[in-house]
Amino acid sequence: MYQLSTGAAGNLKNDVLSGLTVALALVPEAVAFAFVAGVQPLVGLYAAFMVGLITAVAGGRPGMISGATGAMAVVMVALVSQHGVEYLFATVILTGVLQMLAGAFKMGKFIRMVPHPVMLGFVNGLAIVIFLAQMSQFQTPDGNWLSGQALVMMLGLVGLTMAIIHFLPKLTTAIPAALVAIVALSLLVMGLDLDTLRVGDIAQLNGGLPSFHWPFGQGINPDSAAYAPLAGAFTEGHPLVPLTIKTLTIILPYAVILALIGLIESLLTLTLIDELTETRGQGNRECVGQGLANTVTGMFGGMGGCAMIGQSMININSGGRGRASGITAALALLGFIILAPDLIELIPIAALVGVMFIVVIGTFEWSSLRIIGKVPKADVFVVILVSAVTVATDLAIAVVVGVIVSALVFAWEHAKHVYADDHIDEHGSKIYELNGPLFFGSISHFKQLFDIANDPQDVIIDFRNSRVVDHSGLEAIDSLAERYLNAGKRLHLRHLSPECRTLLHRAGALVEVNVIEDPKYRIATDDFA
CATH class of the missing domain: 3.30.750.24 (STAS domain)
Known part of the structure; x- marks a missing residue:
């Protein structure tokens, strides 16, 4: 039976509040990942809203947050630079179709073949990636590291955010600590007029937070600045990408890679949340939900996406367990884009960095350090290898490498x-x-x-x-x-x-x-x- 929330008293409230917290963290992430992929901010924000909403409704893991991700963005940048943004939208649509086929053929079960050391390496590597991604916030726009008063201000605000998130739950759990920290830091920075980087500053560097525009219409001008992200996606209701074999040969390799990355990251995140919540998600349904989300997002001019472990961890740690949390996050993000872009721009980056640092601490499997010397050396090697490859390349390659090495070790031992x-x-x-x-x-x-x-x-x-x-x-x-x-x-x-x-x-x-x-x-x- 479909359930919006988990049914327990107070859980709907927790879902809504945690969803609001996640929505605040989604804005700079979506803008940043759009910039990585080489597209306008609106393309990333569309993806964060549509992928998040559709997977929350149709996916197989309540409480998991999906949206535009860096793992997929780094693959998209080559396609956009070589062929144009219109081919990106067609690729995202095909990616979604492939993911739905994977779900229809019940391929989600193969995630069970991922050994536990690979899972540990995946989690640790992703925690390191999230941590390293925050380091760019300690740099000036020209690429130099912050120093002097600016650095002290940034570190102080990050530390205050982390302190609020750590100690507030000891006093009350009525409101998610991360939400309180973001609001409190925003009021503090505005009240004291502190000179620190804000979301609006990052958005302006990447083209600004755009106004909302409906992506369909008659006579859309592809050269219009208002519809720049949608150029080539829909003009008078028809795609500009030619439906030819040549187009398929261009987009198919990218679509296959994006589909694999999206499913691997989503299914591993699903497994992690299963362990944290002691519940069980539906892998095949998640494949279909992710595929549906990407297909629709591509049609509406979004860059597509998959599960986001950082935002999912924020949601779980804030008490979000049901589908209402993901739905709230997506709708709140849309509301921010339409109604309150000015307020979003006022959020200090330090508050979001502090939230992500707490996520890093909670995501990293510290127990993996304690098992060194207590488990076979091959397992320790796989954990370190997968972590390193995740940081150096991407998640999909890291998991494939980890599974292959684990299989070879298994074969050698059983030989x-x-x-x-x-x-x-x-x-x-x-x-x-x-x-x-x-x-x-x-x-x-x-x-x-x-x-x-x-x-x-x-x-x-x-x-x-x-x-x-x-x-x-x-x-x-x-x-x-x-x-x-x-x-x-x-x-x-x-x-x-x-x-x-x-x-x-x-x-x-x-x-x-x-x-x-x-x-x-x-x-x-x-x-x-």
């Missing part, structure tokens, strides 16, 4: 677990009782288990405690059978699992050995696979 106990039965046949999986990592050791020269004429390999996993295992059996055949001896396989027998049957003439079963199991066969 050592193949061994055989042998004996001669009453018929004079030598039986090798194989233990452990037979796959690409273990075939080298597997081949060393057999004494072909000294074995009797009839040899049986018993797979009761083993199984053939892949094509490499089939090749190893075929190679072993050929060696016994050249020695004038016969090789039989016993107690293969149904899956292994299916592999052998599908292999056709690849493996030429007898497959037999112990008669007491009443499935004796003499198949040639």
